[in-house]
Amino acid sequence: MITTVTFDAGQTLIELDAAMLAARLGERGVATTAAALAAAQPAAWQRYEQLVAGGGHDQPWQVFMAALIAGATGVAADAAAALAAWLWTEQPRRNLWRRPVPGMIELVRELRAAGIAVGVLSNSEGHLAALFVEIGWGDEFAAVIDSGVVGVAKPDPRIFALTLAALGGAPATTVHVGDSRSADVDGARAAGWRAIWFGPAAVAAGPGDDPGVAVARDAAGVRAILAGWATSRA
Ligand SMILES: [Mg+2]
The missing domain is CATH 1.10.150 (DNA polymerase; domain 1)
Structure with missing residues (x-):
């Protein structure tokens, strides 16, 4: 679930x-x-x-x-x-970071439509919410947690706790998707969340033997992993 x-x-x-x-x-x-x-x-x-x-x-x-x-x-x-x-x-x-990664915002909308709480958890400069408004994504996320605003950055477990407090849910039913092994994957696992390691470097490295970590090359890969985890008993 x-x-x-x-x-x-x-x-x-x-x-x-x-x-x-x-x-x-x-x-x-x-x-x-x-x-x-x-x-x-x-x-x-x-x-x-x-x-x-x-x-x-x-x-x-x-x-x-x-x-x-x-x-x-x-x-x-x-x-x-x-x-x-x-x-x-x-x-x-x-x-300079403003080009949408193909298929990802469409996936965000699908998840929301399915009743899932969807947020952003980023090590950024404090202006991420403003950028999202600028590129037309101002209403896409239930929470945008920006390290430059909250003063603590991934992989620190405190920013994962802050994010969960804003979105609701329990660590065991929460998944973080990100491209950085150290910040995103290790941070999420330390917080008790599952993680999808995203992008070409993740695919090249492989998920390892942790069942709470999967790798995805693109939005379709993320969608497939989430669908599998949504129906599993874990
Ligand atoms: Mg990143």
Whole structure:
């Protein structure tokens, strides 16, 4: 039985708009393309995952962005870091994460129509609810929990507890969907929730031997896993 489902935001519901990023870098005289930025993303995400898993780094977003810019454009590390710092200050007004991940908002609507409480649980900058309004998703979620607002971030169990308090439900009937092994999957499992590890890195790594973790490549995969868990006795 499933009563409650939460989604991570970045690389789960919304992804980096590479064309917008290329245009913003162009404003600063750095020529690149959406394709070059897309090609540089896997290595930059690997860097981000290492930082988050290791803990202690207070600006993983900027490190990710600097690695992405350097990888795509070949600019020197200090110039890439300066561009990343500028983009970070721009995030509240010009959020680069705004491209919907295919099929996910449709899945959100299906779950809601089936009577499931659906929320968002994101490590973000405090402006996620405003972004959702901007892209027309202002009424899609029963709660949007943003670490930049509540002051605690995944995988800290406190943010999972806050989210469940906002949405209702019990840990055993709640599922979190997200792309980060450390923040999303390990965080959810530590809170007693089940987890769907989402995206290509998850599929490549596989779920491991924990029956409370499944992996999905896309929205159809998430739908199938949730349907199976909804009818299971667990
Ligand atoms: Mg994410």
